[in-house]
Amino acid sequence: MIKAENLSFSYRGDEGAAAALKKLNIDIAGGEFVAILGHNGSGKSTFAKQLNAILTPEEGRLTVFGIDTSDEGSVFELRKNVGMVFQNPDNQIVATVVEEDVAFGLENLGVPRDEMRRRVDEALKTVRMYDYRLHAPHLLSGGQKQRVAIAGILAMEPKCIVLDEPTAMLDPSGRAEVMETVRRLNREKGITIIHITHYMDEAVKADRCIVMDGGEVVMDGPPAEIFARVEELRALGLDVPQAAELMYELRKRGIDAPEGILRSAPCVEAIAKMYKDRGTANVR
Amino acid sequence: MLRDITLGQYYGVNSPLHRMDPRTKMLWVIYYMTLLFMASSVWEYALMTAFTALAVKASRVPIGFITRGLKPIAILMLLTVGLNLFMTPTGSELWRLGFLKITDDGVVIAAKMAVRLVLLIIGSSLLTLTTSPIVLTGGIERLLAPFARLGLPSHEIAMMMSIALRFIPTLMEETDKIIKAQTSRGADFESGGPIKRVKAMAPILVPLFVGAFRRADELAVAMECRCYRGGSGRTSLRRFAFGRDDLFALIWAVALLAAIITIKVVTR
Ligand SMILES: Nc1ncnc2c1ncn2[C@@H]1O[C@H](COP(=O)(O)OP(=O)(O)O)[C@@H](O)[C@H]1O
Ligand SMILES: [Mg+2]
Numbered sequence: 405m406i407k408a409e410n411l412s413f414s415y416r417g418d419e420g421a422a423a424a425l426k427k428l429n430i431d432i433a434g435g436e437f438v439a440i441l442g443h444n445g446s447g448k449s450t451f452a453k454q455l456n457a458i459l460t461p462e463e464g465r466l467t468v469f470g471i472d473t474s475d476e477g478s479v480f481e482l483r484k485n486v487g488m489v490f491q492n493p494d495n496q497i498v499a500t501v502v503e504e505d506v507a508f509g510l511e512n513l514g515v516p517r518d519e520m521r522r523r524v525d526e527a528l529k530t531v532r533m534y535d536y537r538l539h540a541p542h543l544l545s546g547g548q549k550q551r552v553a554i555a556g557i558l559a560m561e562p563k564c565i566v567l568d569e570p571t572a573m574l575d576p577s578g579r580a581e582v583m584e585t586v587r588r589l590n591r592e593k594g595i596t597i598i599h600i601t602h603y604m605d606e607a608v609k610a611d612r613c614i615v616m617d618g619g620e621v622v623m624d625g626p627p628a629e630i631f632a633r634v635e636e637l638r639a640l641g642l643d644v645p646q647a648a649e650l651m652y653e654l655r656k657r658g659i660d661a662p663e664g665i666l667r668s669a670p671c672v673e674a675i676a677k678m679y680k681d682r683g684t685a686n687v688r
Numbered sequence: 689m690l691r692d693i694t695l696g697q698y699y700g701v702n703s704p705l706h707r708m709d710p711r712t713k714m715l716w717v718i719y720y721m722t723l724l725f726m727a728s729s730v731w732e733y734a735l736m737t738a739f740t741a742l743a744v745k746a747s748r749v750p751i752g753f754i755t756r757g758l759k760p761i762a763i764l765m766l767l768t769v770g771l772n773l774f775m776t777p778t779g780s781e782l783w784r785l786g787f788l789k790i791t792d793d794g795v796v797i798a799a800k801m802a803v804r805l806v807l808l809i810i811g812s813s814l815l816t817l818t819t820s821p822i823v824l825t826g827g828i829e830r831l832l833a834p835f836a837r838l839g840l841p842s843h844e845i846a847m848m849m850s851i852a853l854r855f856i857p858t859l860m861e862e863t864d865k866i867i868k869a870q871t872s873r874g875a876d877f878e879s880g881g882p883i884k885r886v887k888a889m890a891p892i893l894v895p896l897f898v899g900a901f902r903r904a905d906e907l908a909v910a911m912e913c914r915c916y917r918g919g920s921g922r923t924s925l926r927r928f929a930f931g932r933d934d935l936f937a938l939i940w941a942v943a944l945l946a947a948i949i950t951i952k953v954v955t956r
Contacts, residue, residue, distance in 0.1 A: 488913040496910035507925035509914035
């Protein structure tokens with residue numbers, strides 16, 4: 405439902421400098437959970453901002469749910485369907501009361517009050533922040549603020565949510581809250597998720613990983629496939645999930661460790677199985 | 689801690705004054721001030737005082753909160769009362785010390801001045817004590833809406849006010865952090881003369897401003913992402929409607945005016 409064809413873009417006033425996006429070709433289906441990886445400056449945020457026409461292609465085309473992002477007449481229709489959550493929760497909350505902030509997008513769209521009330525309450529319940537609806541946002545934890553930001557997007561009933569490093573400023577429990585919420589939205593409501601992250605353990609939870617470098621897509625595939633390419637990832641300045649790294653190091657030492665293991669639980673199982681199959685002495 | 693500073697002085701309880709529409713309250717404060725400035729006889733002052741006491745009682749805000757608002761203007765009050773007390777040339781002399789003299793007229797004028805100032809502060813702080821800042825900004829937007837046709841950016845004014853309200857605690861917190869960070873690097877904000885202290889503020893203000901501009905930038909993008917396009921065609925989650933309490937406010941307004949006119953006619 406998202407289709408980028410030869411999408412190129414460079415920031416104005418930056419002539420001579422390398423383009424931020426170079427002939428990007430990406431196809432994302434409705435309902436997919438995609439993680440976008442890449443080191444700083446690889447063009448992830450620039451791509452994200454293309455998706456709801458904050459920036460528009462210089463060359464090539466980007467269609468999102470049938471809307472060409474260069475079409476100025478459909479900008480608000482597009483932004484209603486593609487919600488955006490940013491890194492710093494403090495800089496995207498507009499109002500001084502949680503529920504007023506969740507209502508902000510609906511107010512902008514001119515949604516009638518009764519329907520607004522219903523959608524705000526439902527969105528707050530979905531992200532489990534309903535009990536905090538009358539609180540002041542600046543007193544919430546980072547994870548709670550991000551969930552409020554997600555609720556504000558959710559109330560607009562989008563088809564897709566783009567999250568640009570939403571967990572970068574959070575503590576581990578805040579990260580877990582946000583990830584749990586995002587995954588639930590994907591599974592239960594079928595919302596397409598595009599999750600930009602530096603955390604490999606988050607990328608592992610996606611259906612698909614896209615790795616960007618220098619404004620280009622350099623890898624694209626399911627996490628198991630991507631994280632088997634340990635050397636390439638390292639060359640791009642990226643980490644590998646610990647479990648995958650362990651398996652990779654074992655394989656490098658000639659031990660027959662299975663590929664495609666990304667999380668700790670299957671990793672433990674695999675190691676136990678290797679012991680059983682080959683005998684303890686061998687593995688040592 | 690800087691961030692303990694609360695904004696405004698909203699005291700959240702349920703009272704007829706709290707339930708009133710913010711527009712009613714704002715118009716009432718303007719009306720109340722007009723009456724106060726038109727008051728001349730002692731009887732009118734007595735009536736206004738009695739009415740104010742009644743309003744304070746109805747607001748269910750503790751007296752302590754209300755008198756707290758008087759503290760910042762104590763000096764101003766002493767000054768005006770003192771000036772009126774000693775500088776009124778008319779009336780019969782009661783007391784004299786060199787060029788300073790107190791006359792009976794002076795005493796009355798000073799007393800009226802004091803009462804007027806106190807009532808003025810109490811009346812206007814009742815507005816902010818019974819109306820949360822966000823409701824107040826919403827009320828201002830709606831009150832100014834008719835002037836939008838004359839080119840007054842009423843929505844933008846209200847939006848600016850509410851964003852300021854939203855970011856003041858955040859910026860306070862940030863200032864706190866910056867002060868701690870600079871102090872831990874050996875910056876000294878406490879000692880030295882005024883010029884040295886002002887100079888010491890630079891390492892706080894520069895990062896604060898840089899941070900504020902970055903925030904403003906990000907917030908603008910975030911607002912655009914949520915379909916913000918100015919005030920036209922916007923709806924509001926909050927309902928602004930005149931209710932029973934606003935009707936009472938109107939009745940009180942008429943009654944107070946009638947009483948004041950009666951006093952003016954009778955004492956003439
Ligand atoms: N507002 C901007 N003006 C000019 N150049 C920018 C701007 N934002 C990003 N860039 C440049 O565009 C490239 C891609 O940046 P970005 O999309 O932010 O990368 P990422 O999100 O992957 O870290 C970088 O080289 C960056 O310096
Ligand atoms: Mg980025």
